Amino acid sequence: MDFNVRKLATDAGIFFSRAVQFTEEKLGQAEKTELDTHFESLLSRADCTKNWTEKIYRQTEVLLQPNPGARIEEFLYEKLDRKIPPRATNGEILGQFMLEAAKEFGPGTPYGKNPNSEMFTNHVSSQFAFMHPFF
Numbered sequence: 001m002d003f004n005v006r007k008l009a010t011d012a013g014i015f016f017s018r019a020v021q022f023t024e025e026k027l028g029q030a031e032k033t034e035l036d037t038h039f040e041s042l043l044s045r046a047d048c049t050k051n052w053t054e055k056i057y058r059q060t061e062v063l064l065q066p067n068p069g070a071r072i073e074e075f076l077y078e079k080l081d082r083k084i085p086p087r088a089t090n091g092e093i094l095g096q097f098m099l100e101a102a103k104e105f106g107p108g109t110p111y112g113k114n115p116n117s118e119m120f121t122n123h124v125s126s127q128f129a130f131m132h133p134f135f
Helices: 005-027 037-064 068-079 090-105 117-131
Strands: none
Touching (some): 037 090
Protein backbone atom coordinates (compact mmCIF):
# COMPACT_ATOMS: atom_id res chain seq x y z
CA MET A 1 0.00 0.00 0.00
CA ASP A 2 1.50 3.29 -1.11
CA PHE A 3 0.99 6.15 1.32
CA ASN A 4 0.99 9.52 -0.43
CA VAL A 5 1.51 12.41 2.02
CA ARG A 6 1.00 15.07 -0.65
CA LYS A 7 -2.44 13.69 -1.60
CA LEU A 8 -3.39 13.44 2.07
CA ALA A 9 -2.38 17.07 2.66
CA THR A 10 -4.32 18.23 -0.43
CA ASP A 11 -7.45 16.35 0.61
CA ALA A 12 -7.19 17.67 4.16
CA GLY A 13 -6.81 21.23 2.84
CA ILE A 14 -9.91 20.88 0.65
CA PHE A 15 -11.90 19.40 3.53
CA PHE A 16 -10.78 22.19 5.88
CA SER A 17 -11.66 24.98 3.41
CA ARG A 18 -15.11 23.48 2.80
CA ALA A 19 -15.70 23.16 6.54
CA VAL A 20 -14.71 26.81 7.04
CA GLN A 21 -17.01 27.94 4.20
CA PHE A 22 -19.93 25.91 5.57
CA THR A 23 -19.39 27.30 9.08
CA GLU A 24 -19.18 30.87 7.83
CA GLU A 25 -22.36 30.42 5.77
CA LYS A 26 -24.23 29.06 8.79
CA LEU A 27 -23.00 31.84 11.05
CA GLY A 28 -23.90 34.48 8.48
CA GLN A 29 -20.36 35.74 8.02
CA ALA A 30 -20.11 34.68 4.40
CA GLU A 31 -22.46 34.88 1.46
CA LYS A 32 -24.14 31.60 0.66
CA THR A 33 -23.29 30.14 -2.72
CA GLU A 34 -26.29 30.65 -4.98
CA LEU A 35 -27.18 27.76 -7.24
CA ASP A 36 -28.89 27.93 -10.60
CA THR A 37 -32.66 27.38 -10.35
CA HIS A 38 -32.51 24.59 -12.94
CA PHE A 39 -29.79 22.88 -10.92
CA GLU A 40 -31.84 23.23 -7.73
CA SER A 41 -34.87 21.67 -9.44
CA LEU A 42 -32.67 18.81 -10.64
CA LEU A 43 -31.39 18.32 -7.07
CA SER A 44 -34.90 18.18 -5.63
CA ARG A 45 -36.00 15.80 -8.40
CA ALA A 46 -32.98 13.56 -7.74
CA ASP A 47 -33.79 13.48 -4.01
CA CYS A 48 -37.41 12.62 -4.77
CA THR A 49 -36.35 9.89 -7.21
CA LYS A 50 -33.96 8.46 -4.62
CA ASN A 51 -36.67 8.39 -1.95
CA TRP A 52 -39.23 6.67 -4.18
CA THR A 53 -36.66 4.19 -5.47
CA GLU A 54 -35.72 3.25 -1.91
CA LYS A 55 -39.39 2.85 -0.92
CA ILE A 56 -40.11 0.63 -3.92
CA TYR A 57 -36.91 -1.35 -3.35
CA ARG A 58 -37.74 -1.99 0.32
CA GLN A 59 -41.31 -2.99 -0.48
CA THR A 60 -40.07 -5.34 -3.21
CA GLU A 61 -37.84 -7.02 -0.62
CA VAL A 62 -40.85 -7.38 1.69
CA LEU A 63 -42.84 -8.90 -1.16
CA LEU A 64 -40.12 -11.42 -1.96
CA GLN A 65 -39.39 -12.31 1.67
CA PRO A 66 -42.67 -12.07 3.57
CA ASN A 67 -42.80 -11.50 7.31
CA PRO A 68 -43.14 -14.85 9.12
CA GLY A 69 -44.88 -13.08 12.03
CA ALA A 70 -47.72 -12.00 9.74
CA ARG A 71 -48.07 -15.54 8.43
CA ILE A 72 -48.23 -16.93 11.98
CA GLU A 73 -50.83 -14.31 12.88
CA GLU A 74 -52.99 -15.35 9.91
CA PHE A 75 -52.57 -19.01 10.89
CA LEU A 76 -53.68 -18.29 14.47
CA TYR A 77 -56.73 -16.33 13.31
CA GLU A 78 -57.64 -19.23 11.07
CA LYS A 79 -57.25 -21.81 13.88
CA LEU A 80 -59.22 -19.68 16.34
CA ASP A 81 -62.02 -19.22 13.77
CA ARG A 82 -61.72 -15.47 13.92
CA LYS A 83 -61.93 -12.99 11.10
CA ILE A 84 -58.57 -11.78 9.85
CA PRO A 85 -58.42 -7.97 10.10
CA PRO A 86 -58.47 -6.42 6.65
CA ARG A 87 -55.07 -5.16 5.54
CA ALA A 88 -53.37 -4.55 2.25
CA THR A 89 -51.18 -7.30 0.88
CA ASN A 90 -47.51 -6.69 0.17
CA GLY A 91 -48.26 -6.67 -3.56
CA GLU A 92 -50.97 -4.06 -3.10
CA ILE A 93 -48.65 -1.86 -1.05
CA LEU A 94 -45.95 -2.15 -3.72
CA GLY A 95 -48.50 -1.30 -6.40
CA GLN A 96 -49.66 1.70 -4.38
CA PHE A 97 -46.07 2.95 -4.06
CA MET A 98 -45.63 2.55 -7.82
CA LEU A 99 -48.84 4.46 -8.53
CA GLU A 100 -47.90 7.28 -6.15
CA ALA A 101 -44.45 7.55 -7.73
CA ALA A 102 -46.05 7.61 -11.20
CA LYS A 103 -48.39 10.42 -10.13
CA GLU A 104 -45.53 12.46 -8.69
CA PHE A 105 -43.16 12.08 -11.64
CA GLY A 106 -45.68 12.17 -14.48
CA PRO A 107 -46.26 9.98 -17.53
CA GLY A 108 -43.07 10.99 -19.35
CA THR A 109 -40.78 9.22 -16.87
CA PRO A 110 -39.95 5.55 -16.32
CA TYR A 111 -41.96 5.64 -13.08
CA GLY A 112 -45.04 6.93 -14.87
CA LYS A 113 -45.09 4.59 -17.87
CA ASN A 114 -47.07 1.78 -16.21
CA PRO A 115 -50.42 3.06 -14.89
CA ASN A 116 -51.58 -0.51 -14.17
CA SER A 117 -48.73 -1.29 -11.79
CA GLU A 118 -51.05 -2.23 -8.92
CA MET A 119 -52.89 -4.79 -11.05
CA PHE A 120 -49.56 -6.04 -12.39
CA THR A 121 -48.06 -6.63 -8.95
CA ASN A 122 -51.23 -8.37 -7.73
CA HIS A 123 -51.14 -10.62 -10.80
CA VAL A 124 -47.46 -11.45 -10.26
CA SER A 125 -48.11 -12.02 -6.55
CA SER A 126 -50.97 -14.43 -7.24
CA GLN A 127 -48.85 -16.34 -9.76
CA PHE A 128 -45.96 -16.47 -7.30
CA ALA A 129 -48.31 -17.76 -4.59
CA PHE A 130 -49.58 -20.41 -7.00
CA MET A 131 -46.04 -21.54 -7.74
CA HIS A 132 -45.01 -21.43 -4.05
CA PRO A 133 -47.90 -22.56 -1.85
CA PHE A 134 -46.12 -21.52 1.37
CA PHE A 135 -46.08 -17.85 0.34
